[in-house]
Amino acid sequence: MAPQPQIERFRELLSLCAQLNGDAPTLEDLRRPPWPTERRALPEVRDLKVDGPGGPISVRLYRPEPPSRGPLPVLVYLHGGGWVVGGIEHVDEVCRELAVGAGCAVVSVGYRLAPEHPFPAAVEDAWAVLSDLTSDPERYGADPGAVAVAGESAGGNLAAVTALRARDEGVPLVHQLLVYPVTDAAMDTPSWSEYASGFGLDGAMMAAFLGMYRGDADADDPRLSPLRARDLAGAAPATVITAGCDILRDEGEAYARRLAEAGVPVELRRFDDAVHSFFLLPEIFDAGRDARAMAVRALRAAFDSTAVVENAPR
Numbered sequence: 356m357a358p359q360p361q362i363e364r365f366r367e368l369l370s371l372c373a374q375l376n377g378d379a380p381t382l383e384d385l386r387r388p389p390w391p392t393e394r395r396a397l398p399e400v401r402d403l404k405v406d407g408p409g410g411p412i413s414v415r416l417y418r419p420e421p422p423s424r425g426p427l428p429v430l431v432y433l434h435g436g437g438w439v440v441g442g443i444e445h446v447d448e449v450c451r452e453l454a455v456g457a458g459c460a461v462v463s464v465g466y467r468l469a470p471e472h473p474f475p476a477a478v479e480d481a482w483a484v485l486s487d488l489t490s491d492p493e494r495y496g497a498d499p500g501a502v503a504v505a506g507e508s509a510g511g512n513l514a515a516v517t518a519l520r521a522r523d524e525g526v527p528l529v530h531q532l533l534v535y536p537v538t539d540a541a542m543d544t545p546s547w548s549e550y551a552s553g554f555g556l557d558g559a560m561m562a563a564f565l566g567m568y569r570g571d572a573d574a575d576d577p578r579l580s581p582l583r584a585r586d587l588a589g590a591a592p593a594t595v596i597t598a599g600c601d602i603l604r605d606e607g608e609a610y611a612r613r614l615a616e617a618g619v620p621v622e623l624r625r626f627d628d629a630v631h632s633f634f635l636l637p638e639i640f641d642a643g644r645d646a647r648a649m650a651v652r653a654l655r656a657a658f659d660s661t662a663v664v665e666n667a668p669r
Contacts, residue, residue, distance in 0.1 A: 386468075388444040395451045403494075407483040409476055413465035414484055415443045416495055417454040426492065428459040428501035428658035430532075431485055431517070435508030435632075437564030438469050438477050446507075449635055449647070453505075456651035459658060460497055462488060466513070470567040477568070478578050481513045482520055489526055501661040503530040503591070503654060507634055508556075508603065509568075511536025515581040515610065518591045528591035530657035532650055534634045535596065535603045536610065538582040540565060540574040544605035554600045556631035561602065582610050587617040594653040596634065596646050599627035624649060 399418040404411040418427060430453060434446040443465045454461040466480035485504070492499040504521075506514035511533040518531040542562055551558030569579060577584035595611040597604045604625065611623035626633065626642040634650075637643035 386440050386442070388442075392448055394448050395455060397451055397454060400451075405484050405487045407467075408479045409467055409472060412467075412480050412484060413443060415447070415450070415463045415465075417450050417461040417463070418496060419454045419458060419460075422496050426496055426498040428457070428503070428529075428654075428661070429488065429492075429495060429497035430454075430457065430459050430461045430654060431481075431488065431502070431504045431514075432461050432463045433466065433481055433504070433506035433510035433513040433517075434463065435506065435510045436468075437561055438474075438509045438512075438568035439564040440468070441509075442468075446510075446635070452647065453651065453654070456647070457654035457658065459501075459503075459654065460495055462495060462497075469564070469570075473570040474568050474572045475578055477509075477513055478516055481517045485517055485521065485526065498661075500527070501658050502526075502528055503532065503657055504528060505532035505534070505650070505654075506536070507534035508631065509537055509564075510534075511607070512538065512581065516578050518593075519577065519581060519584060519587070521591065522589045529661055530654060531591045531593045532653060533593060533595045533607065533610070534646070534650070535598055535601055535631055536607050537565075537603055538606045538610040539580045540569060541580075541606075542602075544602075544609075546604040546606075547602045550600050550602045550604075550630075554602075554630045556602055558602050582606060582613065587614050587619060590614065590617070590619050592620040592657065593622070594650065595621060595623045596649065597623070597625045598629040598631055598633055598642075599625055600629065601631040603631065622653065 398421045401416045403414050432450050434441045443463045450461045450463045464484045467476040489499050504514040504517050521528045572579055575583050593614050597607045611621050614621040629640050629642040633640040633643045634646050
């Protein structure tokens with residue numbers, strides 16, 4: 356199927372950026388904060404530190420209502436970037452929008468990056484933040500009975516892994532939102548072959564990033580490849596969003612199927628006319644707006660279900 360006009364326009368922009376930038380960008384180039392964009396003002400945006408196994412972890416708290424309004428449901432958000440690039444600033448806009456749309460606090464996690472901090476550093480930092488949130492919800496103005504996790508790409512991997520650990524540790528989560536997640540270290544699906552070049556997420560670069568993050572870890576480790584976990588039963592209900600023209604499409608959809616087979620409520624939607632990162636680019640892709648609306652509906656429904664339970668007669 357021929358690429359749709361919005362995909363073609365995106366590819367033109369990629370080509371123009373490559374011409375302007377010349378040589379291949381360095382890690383330092385890729386880690387620079389994104390160009391300033393218009394960002395929604397919120398009553399509270401606050402930078403915090405969480406004690407982690409490798410030192411203090413930077414987090415940013417977003418609240419769509421003043422602290423005086425009381426505790427809110429909370430979403431722990433884990434950014435993408437192949438575990439090597441990206442950060443809190445790169446997802447600042449989408450975290451603000453999710454906070455307003457879902458009516459929840461959002462805690463964005465600045466986890467340690469590879470290659471300086473290979474696996475399982477990012478996994479450990481994600482868990483440290485979730486643990487801090489659930490043990491001290493007052494610090495975040497959060498309702499500990501209405502906690503969800505979310506992430507895109509490598510952040511989707513971390514969200515899925517964190518949801519499995521939460522199940523194992525007895526930490527209740529109401530939802531996991533996985534946006535084109537990395538779920539396997541194999542890199543051998545048809546979508547990896549079909550969309551390895553020219554669709555935003557370059558296969559060779561992603562393979563290099565995965566190598567930096569993985570190090571000498573076993574590819575079968577479910578903290579690296581959650582698709583290879585022996586049992587997914589009991590994990591939090593999930594929404595899985597994939598892009599039709601993305602190397603990660605097949606493994607994300609395979610994970611959704613495995614969740615469903617394990618009895619986990621899951622909604623999977625593929626946005627055919629989209630590429631990797633479309634969730635962060637609603638100004639380019641109509642599908643980005645649609646995917647965000649789907650994410651907001653799923654989160655609101657998950658948070659509303661906890662309110663119904665809490666208010667039920669005893």
